[in-house]
Amino acid sequence: MSENSSLKTDSLKLKSSYPIIHKDECKGCKRCISECKENVIELCHELNNLGYNYAKYKDDGCIGCGNCYYTCPEPLAIEVYISRRKRK
Numbered sequence: 001m002s003e004n005s006s007l008k009t010d011s012l013k014l015k016s017s018y019p020i021i022h023k024d025e026c027k028g029c030k031r032c033i034s035e036c037k038e039n040v041i042e043l044c045h046e047l048n049n050l051g052y053n054y055a056k057y058k059d060d061g062c063i064g065c066g067n068c069y070y071t072c073p074e075p076l077a078i079e080v081y082i083s084r085r086k087r088k
């Protein structure tokens with residue numbers, strides 16, 4: 001493997017899928033936690049500005065399935081970044 005292709009592989013690894021949870025939009029209903037089959041979302045012990053324990057990504061293991069996004073009743077609480085490699 002050339003140095004260039006090695007660098008390319010490393011940058012692809014860095015761009016794995018992940019959810020972006022906007023903590024102050026979250027109402028702590030836990031639906032995303034129930035629907036995440038990879039078990040990579042948890043409820044934070046801290047409260048957000050609305051007074052709810054908010055959902056938080058565990059920082060590893062997301063497969064970009066989008067279940068958390070589709071199940072969340074709060075339109076602005078979750079986004080999911082899906083890596084280009086996984087879309088193929």
Ligand code: SF4
Nearest residue numbers: 036062063065066068
């Ligand atoms: S996209 Fe899927 S795997 Fe990733 S956090 Fe959401 S439910 Fe879990």
Ligand code: SF4
Nearest residue numbers: 026027029030032072
């Ligand atoms: S489904 Fe939405 S509102 Fe409910 S805990 Fe998850 S991010 Fe928060």
